[in-house]
Amino acid sequence: MQQARPWLASYPQGVPAEIDVAEFPSIVSVLQSSLEKYRDRPAFSNLGKTLTYADVDRLSQQFAAYLLGELKLKKGDRVAIMMPNCLQYPIATFGVLRAGLTVVNTNPMYTARELKHQLSDSGASVLLVLDNFGSVVQEVLADTQVKQVITTGLGDMLGFPKGAIVNFVLRHVKKMVPDYDIDGAIRFRDALTLGQMHKLPDIAIDPQDLAFLQYTGGTTGVAKGAMLTHRNLVANMQQAAAWIGTNVKYGEETIITALPLYHIFALTANGLVFMKFGGHNHLITNPRDMPGFVKELKKVKFTAITGVNTLFNGLLNTPGFADIDFSRLHLTLGGGMAVQRAVAERWKQVTGCTLVEAYGLTETSPAACINPMDLAEYNGSIGLPIPSTDACLKDEDGNVVAEGTVGELCIKGPQVMRGYWNRPDETANVLDADGWLHTGDMAKMDEKGFFCIVDRKKDxxxxxxxxxxxxxxxxxxxxxxxxxxxxxxxxxxxxxxxxxxxxxxxxxxxxxxxxxxxxxxxxxxxxxxxxxxxxxxxxxxxxxxxxxxxxxxxxxxxx
Missing domain, CATH: 3.30.300.30 (ANL, C-terminal domain)
Structure with missing residues (x-):
């Protein structure tokens, strides 16, 4: 049998065994604390334009007031957001949360079939979409419960004349915006203007209220909405902040956000944890354009970056990457898929910064295990269960396996989702009677409490x-x-x-x-x-x- 939490002995100095889940009742309370503390600090930059924390405060309030005052949405209503990394994303997301509503993160690359399923399944009544994807929305709208579509162009928050030029080039030169026509759609900027005419009321948000419906599991057939509450996300923010906080300077970090914020890894790690730190998120809209991405990195004195193995590998193989100034980079976090040793070793060699592997799932908001931040070099493990998190390995019969034996990794903690939206049967498949989430990942644990993923059960x-x-x-x-x-x-x-x-x-x-x-x-x-x-x-x-x-x-x- 495994002893109780052997990993605690391997915790880095200063990291607590437990976090205070009750310190903040909601994501909004964490947000408001940062908006006051870091008002004049840059919060988000994209395509040469920067919003300060004060800008995010003002604009997200306007969006929240529009949703409640103009659209008369009620607590618990769902708002779908369908866009890549751009300045509209944090404004809209924080606006929805401040209004006491639920964000349905929607992958802009969805086909009409996938989009129709997600909008119908979530019952979203409002959809905010980037112009580039409007034609897909038009195709499925009639088969969903969406009552109001809000549209926006990539350049809409960049100011004049830059914004107008970006929108013109995307539509007429690069032909990246197919024509669409959606009855009654309103522009995002107009929605913000209308929001100014309404006072945002005080909204009581309960820790158990749904913050995000985060869709996952498309690889197993139909995508399911993981119900992530304010408590889930606040807990994960507190857990991750306690873990990496010993390695950051509050109000001084600049993080490269290349993974999309609609994905749970970037949403929590970059969008929420670094917002708590008063950090500056540098948003990359199209990281697949590797030469363009490297060009952007050369302009930014960044201190942190998150990514998946293929992203790091792509950067390492792009000319010019090795010439970037990495002198301020002290945090590289890899997750979403296994980090390969060859990539991790080359990353350390080129940047001087250890690529620290983390592990999580949509269902755990997402962080469950992270390697120590002071790791000298890549160790092939997913790290240790983070504060207030239990982990064990079980066999097919649900029995805990002996140390060093491979079993299915199971997680328990305040970051574990409430269940799948309207799918009690699917919820019962992964959450057992004792509250353990069965991850479907096969792993083993060493004597120091480090876990190592051996593979997906199904793979x-x-x-x-x-x-x-x-x-x-x-x-x-x-x-x-x-x-x-x-x-x-x-x-x-x-x-x-x-x-x-x-x-x-x-x-x-x-x-x-x-x-x-x-x-x-x-x-x-x-x-x-x-x-x-x-x-x-x-x-x-x-x-x-x-x-x-x-x-x-x-x-x-x-x-």
């Missing part, structure tokens, strides 16, 4: 009865200098039931399948070695850059 490959974890295979193949990206999946095999297949995007066009197999033979035991090697120009990924193994498997099955 595990079974070769002749032996478990093969794709993460391990990918890690080994990624060590090859000629490999840019790699995904490992199981394919049917007559002899062994399943065999390992790797799909590779080459950095070196001369790299051969035989060289890959030779490298695997040196580093992996027989049954883990890839039997099949395929080269492609790109791998299927989620919007935040996580490799979609499920899609790789499906594509392989059809081939």
């Amino acid at each position: 595990m490959i079974l070769v002749s009865g032996f478990n093969v974890y794709p993460n391990e295979v990918e890690d080994v193949i990624a060590m090859m200098p000629g490999v840019l990206e790699v995904g490992a999946v199981g394919v049917p095999d007559e002899k062994s039931g399943e065999a390992v297949k790797v799909v590779i995007v080459r950095k070196d066009p001369k790299l051969t399948a035989e060289e890959v197999k030779a490298h695997a033979r040196e580093n992996l035991t027989g049954y883990k070695q890839p039997k099949y090697v395929e080269f492609r120009t790109e791998l299927p990924k989620t919007n935040v850059g996580k490799i979609l193994r499920r899609e790789l498997r499906e594509q392989t099955a059809k081939a």
Whole structure:
């Protein structure tokens, strides 16, 4: 049996075992405390324009007053926000929360089918959308409960003439804004103006009120809305702040926000935790444009950056990245997918800053485990359970496994969601009677309390009865200098039931399948070695850059 919380002995100095969940009753109370404390500090920058904390205060109040005064929304109503990282996002999100309403974060890359499902499932009555995605909204609107659409252009908060130029170029030069026509839609700036005519009433927000309906689980079929309360998010803010707060200077941090804020990792880590720190979020609208991203990084004296493995790997392979001034960078946090050793080691070499891996899920708001911030170098683990968090490993029968044995990682803590929106059956599948969230991730724990993810339960490959974890295979193949990206999946095999297949995007066009197999033979035991090697120009990924193994498997099955 595991002893109680062995990880506490490995906690960095100054990190408490428990946090005070009751210090702030809601996200809004944390926000208001920062808005007062850091009024004149820059809060968000994007495309050359900066909003101070005072600007965010004024504009988010106007949006909240519009929603309540003009649209007459009632507490608990849902407002969908469909946009990439831009200045409108924090204004709208904080506005919705200040009005006592619930944010439904909506991926702007959704197809009409996915958007229709999310809007219908959430019952959102208002939708704020960037012009670029208006045509998709137009297609599905009639089949949803949305009563009011608010539209905005990427340049709308940038001031004149820059904003007008950005909007003109996107629409007429780059042709990135398909025509659309939505009856009764109102512009975001007009909504703010109307909001000025109403006084924002005092809204009593209960810690158990829903702050976000955060959709997840698209890989298992239909996306489900995780019900994240104000208490969940405040707890996670407090937990993460206690963990990384020993490494930050309040009111002095500048964080690069390249992952979209509609994704739970960036939302909490960048948007909320750094707002509590009085930090300056530098928003990157299109991080896929790596040369443009690197150009932007050269202009900013940043102290922190979050990302996923593919983002860090992409930056490291973009010309000019190594020439950036990293002298102020002291915090790099990787999550969302496994960080590969080759990427972490190269990141440290180029930037001088350790890439610290964290682990979380939408259902845990998201942080559950983080590595110590004073980590000298990448250690291959997801770190330690953060304050006020319990973790254990269970077998198929729900029994806790012995130390060093692989089991399903289960999490308990104040950051664990209330359940899935209108899906009691799905909730019962992941939340057991004792309040443990079953993550679906297979892990093991060492004697110091560090957890190591072995793989997703569903991604595990079974070769002749032996478990093969794709993460391990990918890690080994990624060590090859000629490999840019790699995904490992199981394919049917007559002899062994399943065999390992790797799909590779080459950095070196001369790299051969035989060289890959030779490298695997040196580093992996027989049954883990890839039997099949395929080269492609790109791998299927989620919007935040996580490799979609499920899609790789499906594509392989059809081939």
